[in-house]
Amino acid sequence: MMQFVESPYKNDDVIIIRKLKKDGSVDSEIIQRITDILHKNGLVILPIDSQYEIVGIANALVENKLKNIIKSRTKKFVRLIASFKMLESLATVTKFQYDFLHRIWPGEVTAIVPRKEDMSQEIALRFPKAKFVQEIIESIGQPLFATNILRVTKGSNKHSDIIRVFRKKVDAIVIIEELCKRHPKPTLISLINGKLKILRTGKISSEEIQSYYYLGSCDEEV
Incomplete structure (x- = not known):
């Protein structure tokens, strides 16, 4: 079960970060904690360029977990990438x-x-700008599935609601306090x-x- 503790959160399942470093990164211990969970096909809630999303390694097992959480068997998930080499491995573009x-x-x-x-099939890709998200993807070495939390929280992006709704549904939640305002979708x-x-x-x-x-x-x- 997740624990909610006062900051700094480094090894707990609810990780609250007051603000990102100037270069957009976070402590390496946090990156390692998240990647360890993802490597085990776990699910983590992360702010992806200010939109909170559920992420996991892009494979069939994780896809099924995500569909169960959002209660949709037909949903297709965006893949997050961290390099144009990943783009080339997934898609064909001119x-x-x-x-x-x-x-x-x-x-x-x-x-x-x-x-x-x-090429008759489609794939949705996004290359996030947040440095710490790029570092997570690079550490994993493969794309991540991502889906917005708002479908499950009924439109709420309050940190307290995110923790309340997801603490038993995912393996870790990362909250960045400075990213608390409603933000447009990509x-x-x-x-x-x-x-x-x-x-x-x-x-x-x-x-x-x-x-x-x-x-x-x-x-x-x-």
């Missing part, structure tokens, strides 16, 4: 699309792209069939996404 993704990532944008092993785009479609406007505006995309078009014409 050079133009690759360069475009370089302009928007790391950032608060989820991109739906063709799956590498079967912008959702599709690059299927070689076209840009903005499916949901979030933290990054449609205009900004389009400017990065068509900047590449201008470069190709020169």
Whole structure:
């Protein structure tokens, strides 16, 4: 069972961090604690660029656990990556699309792209900008599934509600106190069939996404 203790939280199942370091990192002991849990196919709640999400290694066992928590058997989960090498291992994109993704990532944008092993299928990827999240993914050495907590908390992102709702559902909860305000969801785009479609406007505006995309078009014409 999880324990809620006053900070600093380093080896407890509820880890409360007052604020990130200036470079966006956290103590190495916390990274190690989280990666140990994830390596065992555990689930952890993390703030992913200010949106609290449930994460776990991208495999069938973890996928089933996540579906049980959110009570959906059809939900498809975003994969979090921490390098463009991971992108190349998961998806097939053109050079133009690759360069475009370089302009928007790391950032608060989820991109739906063709799956590498079967281009007729889609895969949703996001490259978070938070350094400590990148460090966790790099330490794991493979992508993480992620899903937003709001479906389960009925729209609440209060830290007390997160702990109350999830303390018996996941293996650890990481709360960063400075990330307590309601935050827009990541912008959702599709690059299927070689076209840009903005499916949901979030933290990054449609205009900004389009400017990065068509900047590449201008470069190709020169």
